[in-house]
Amino acid sequence: MPQLRTQAAQMLSMFGNTYLCEQLFSSMKMTKTSNRRRLTDEHLRSILRISSAQSLSPDIDELASKKRC
Template identity: 75%
Template sequence: MSSSAVTVSVSAAEFARFIPDTMPELRTQVARNLSMFGSTYLCEQLFSLMKLNKTSHRSRLTDEHVNSILRISSAQSLTPNINELVLKMRH
């Protein structure tokens, strides 16, 4: 008698959902590993962005400017409130 295994493809982020509740230590370990990769990716992405913005041609950018550029660039969703901006411009 042969056993048949079902193969399911899931993303790394979805993997933790398939770990049974009876294995809390494994869930914790998976969460720790996934958080490492997410933060490493974000760090590399921001470093590349900083390198593009702070070139010899743009040497007058201060640390405050670069910090603002990185903050805006790393925002997951940024939606301007156009009505509020228009009201401020009218005053």
């Protein structure tokens, strides 16, 4: 019985915060509008992956040093 209680608590805690799920769904809804309904699932998945990667930031100095004129 204690093991069942522990597993139930773990299962419930996995879905305790729906903020990230709701945020991603809102982003998907704004991306896949009626004008963009031809987006494939793969393209939509890639767009959502990029939009949800909040910790990424470009290294401008490195990009500028590699720029070819």
